[in-house]
Amino acid sequence: MFGYYNKLSSKVYNLDKYIGLSFGDVEFYRDRLSSCKGDILEPGVGTGRILIPLLESGLKVEGFDLSEDMLDICRHNCKNKGLNPSLFKGHMESFLVDKKYEAIIIPTGTFLLLHKRSDSIDALKNFYNHLTTDGKLILDIFLQPNLTVDNTTTKTWELEDHIITLESKVVDVDVINQYTLSHHRYEKWTNGELSKTELERFPLRWYGIEEFKLILEKIGFKDIIISADYNYGEYPTKASQMVTFEATTNKQERV
Helix, strand or coil: CEECCCHHHHHHHHHHCCCCCCCCHHHHHHHHCCCCCCEEEEECCCCCCCHHHHHHCCCEEEEEECCHHHHHHHHHHHHHCCCCCCEEECCCCCCCCCCCEEEEEECCCHHHHCCCHHHHHHHHHHHHHCEEEEEEEEEEEECCCCCCCCCEEEEEEECCCCEEEEEEEEEEEECCCCEEEEEEEEEEEECCEEEEEEEEEEEEECCCHHHHHHHHHHHCCEEEEEEECCECCCCCCCCCCEEEEEEECCCCCCC
16 A cells, blocks of 8 residues: 555655755755744654754744654654754645744745645645745745656665665656656565565656746735745756745735
């Protein structure tokens, strides 16, 4: 049966994207949020790679994830750092809390996991509604220039008493609805024998850069700045670059 960020895949995520690893994003987000005095929310918080350094810099950050296994690892990582942020289970398109955030951040393309267009639109509306007046949304997306079915990659992690392998295979490319579907097979090998396996169905959406800007504008976001590879305000020139959108709500207060 297919799972989604269950125990083995969450462990691999924590190994591959460990606390202390930065792609330039940790420094970028820390800089862009440095003026925030209020609460910040990270949907899809994962195992805390971004959350923890932001907390350590003095920012007030909380997060949620749809995977309990991810949240368990995140809580453990936070505890090891002497941190105790608010963490809860939730979905981007439907979470509801009785507070407003000064900023909402979704780094590393996590937003693309919402492969259904309706869910992604609902999530952006939900973010808008949970932001303060002049609240800030910052999120990353990336393009998918190599849309080849049956493209397979493998990775291996060698630990003290076992080996974990991951085979990823693209099984479908839906050009009309703009998403790819991959199957991930995680295997844990102990003393040469297969001791655990997980299968994961992994859809991933893509957007055109100007398309996504128009979506943000339609929802009500303003002052949109587009950056490439965490160079603020530098418009993308290559399909391989990470693309960051920063936008504000600029809500008008009712009299």
